[in-house]
Amino acid sequence: xxxxxxxxRALEAQIDQFLDTVSEGCLVFEQGVxxxxxxxxxxxxxxxxxxxxxxxxxxxLRREIETRLYVESLIPDHRGDVLGLLESLDNVIDQAKQxxxxxxxERPDVPESLAAEYTTLARVCVQSSQHLVDSCRAxxxxxxxxxxxxxxxxxxEKEADRLADALKRRVFSMDLDLARKIHLRYxxxxxxxxxxxxxxxxxxxxxxxxxxxx
Amino acid sequence: xxxxxxxxGLFLGWSLGANGAATIFGTAVATRMIRFGTAALVAGLFVxxxxxxxVSGTAGTLDELGGIDAPAxxxxxxxxxxxxLFLLLRQSGFPISTSQSIVGAxxxxxxxxxxxxxxxxxxxxxxxxFFCPLLAGAIAALFYLSLRAATPRLRIHLLEVDALTRVGLxxxxxxxxxxxxxxxxxxxxxxxxxxxxxxxxxxxxxxxxSSAQMLFLAGGLAIAAGIATYSQHSMRRLGSGLTKLSPLAxxxxxxxxxxxxxxxxxxxxxxxxxxxxxxxxxxxxxxxSQAAVGAILGISLVRRSPxxxxxxxxxxxxxxxxxxxxxxxxxxxxxxxxxxFLLPVATP
Numbered sequence: 254x255x256x257x258x259x260x261x262r263a264l265e266a267q268i269d270q271f272l273d274t275v276s277e278g279c280l281v282f283e284q285g286v287x288x289x290x291x292x293x294x295x296x297x298x299x300x301x302x303x304x305x306x307x308x309x310x311x312x313x314l315r316r317e318i319e320t321r322l323y324v325e326s327l328i329p330d331h332r333g334d335v336l337g338l339l340e341s342l343d344n345v346i347d348q349a350k351q352x353x354x355x356x357x358x359e360r361p362d363v364p365e366s367l368a369a370e371y372t373t374l375a376r377v378c379v380q381s382s383q384h385l386v387d388s389c390r391a392x393x394x395x396x397x398x399x400x401x402x403x404x405x406x407x408x409x410e411k412e413a414d415r416l417a418d419a420l421k422r423r424v425f426s427m428d429l430d431l432a433r434k435i436h437l438r439y440x441x442x443x444x445x446x447x448x449x450x451x452x453x454x455x456x457x458x459x460x461x462x463x464x465x466x467x
Numbered sequence: 468x469x470x471x472x473x474x475x476g477l478f479l480g481w482s483l484g485a486n487g488a489a490t491i492f493g494t495a496v497a498t499r500m501i502r503f504g505t506a507a508l509v510a511g512l513f514v515x516x517x518x519x520x521x522v523s524g525t526a527g528t529l530d531e532l533g534g535i536d537a538p539a540x541x542x543x544x545x546x547x548x549x550x551x552l553f554l555l556l557r558q559s560g561f562p563i564s565t566s567q568s569i570v571g572a573x574x575x576x577x578x579x580x581x582x583x584x585x586x587x588x589x590x591x592x593x594x595x596x597f598f599c600p601l602l603a604g605a606i607a608a609l610f611y612l613s614l615r616a617a618t619p620r621l622r623i624h625l626l627e628v629d630a631l632t633r634v635g636l637x638x639x640x641x642x643x644x645x646x647x648x649x650x651x652x653x654x655x656x657x658x659x660x661x662x663x664x665x666x667x668x669x670x671x672x673x674x675x676x677s678s679a680q681m682l683f684l685a686g687g688l689a690i691a692a693g694i695a696t697y698s699q700h701s702m703r704r705l706g707s708g709l710t711k712l713s714p715l716a717x718x719x720x721x722x723x724x725x726x727x728x729x730x731x732x733x734x735x736x737x738x739x740x741x742x743x744x745x746x747x748x749x750x751x752x753x754x755x756s757q758a759a760v761g762a763i764l765g766i767s768l769v770r771r772s773p774x775x776x777x778x779x780x781x782x783x784x785x786x787x788x789x790x791x792x793x794x795x796x797x798x799x800x801x802x803x804x805x806x807x808f809l810l811p812v813a814t815p
Binding site: 397 | 498499500615618619622623624625626627629630631634713714
């Protein structure tokens, strides 16, 4: 049987590698936010560097996968969906990288009393991205399990919305300069965007899953 | 002269290949799972093998309907069937039933020469026209439901499903081409059986080849030529004209079509069923296009996907027109052969 799958096995490995990279990138993002809030500059720089490398790797893998799918005329009926899925997944790691870059450039002055809430928000966003990666893996190998993971993506995305909303309210209720309040709100929004991107991919995936059932 | 007469049968074979192969590989080519070149090669090879294997199958039924005993008569009948097929195919682009064309043309010969058409044989053939798409639809629906139930449990990667489907489409397509040759060769060469130009027996080394086998081999090669030169358009039309099919659904359509063609053409199966006291299907040349359309509709109804009923209507209209047009062309053609060229179209 293996001779039948000789061409596809390498591509399967590349898709798995791409999903691993997105997942790892999001985990690095969570640690990076934590390092920043703890004031560990050195570790934060390391995380920022790592996520840039991972994002570039994900881009490269995505392009290679796309090229092979077209050149070898594979999965003609699902090719568009898979390409759309990979591109939108790439947006998730891209968002995580951009957010860390904004921490690096703008260096927001987060009050110590809010640090834990920002960390929690980042953790919940990353959880939604991790379940998204699981649902994408299921899309390729175990189509019936996709829904099991997707509902968790939606759960954590809503949870992130709730936490972000509460955090913004706290920021604006504090005795701070308006400029600082607005700055802190922006960072709340930037972190929250990671789960928003995950939700966008989940919406696409839900449709692709219906299309994949014969 | 007989070789000239045989050319009309070869033309009919070419016409059958031009649209018969669409029913076997149309969905696979339209969904871009198999390249047209590969499909044409496999279909051509297996249709020739099936043609030679079909000597003892469905030819007898057409002979019972009208035992054409003059070369010019056989020429006129085959030419009328081929022409009606070609005209309708050009007009609509949808696959037209070759079996209906030849039956119409034979009835035209009976009418012109004053031979009685056996109503029992005719009703057996016509009933198979209705039964064939229904059976194909039922088999396709059954295959579809089984596959839909089994696929999620297998946990195969999307890319591996794709690879397996391609191989499956080629294997099932080869079986379909074999069944097409076995079932439909009688349509192409059946009318020439009594006037075959080939010697009774020919020894090719240890292999003894009969006149009918050589005749059917020539017919099979003509079908293969039709597949190679003119089937691309109707393949794409059938595969995407009725409803949108996934490659797995395409596999089911080809499988159901091939099974039905084989059921109506296999003397071994019929003998086996009768020997065990079971009802056997009659050995009748059935329409591969009807089987394929039945299979596509069977799947579409089960999965409740939208069907382009207008296209279905056009195809069905083609099925009604094909025998009527063939009978008319046959009658006029035989009149011309007998009265203008002064050729005997039947043995007095």
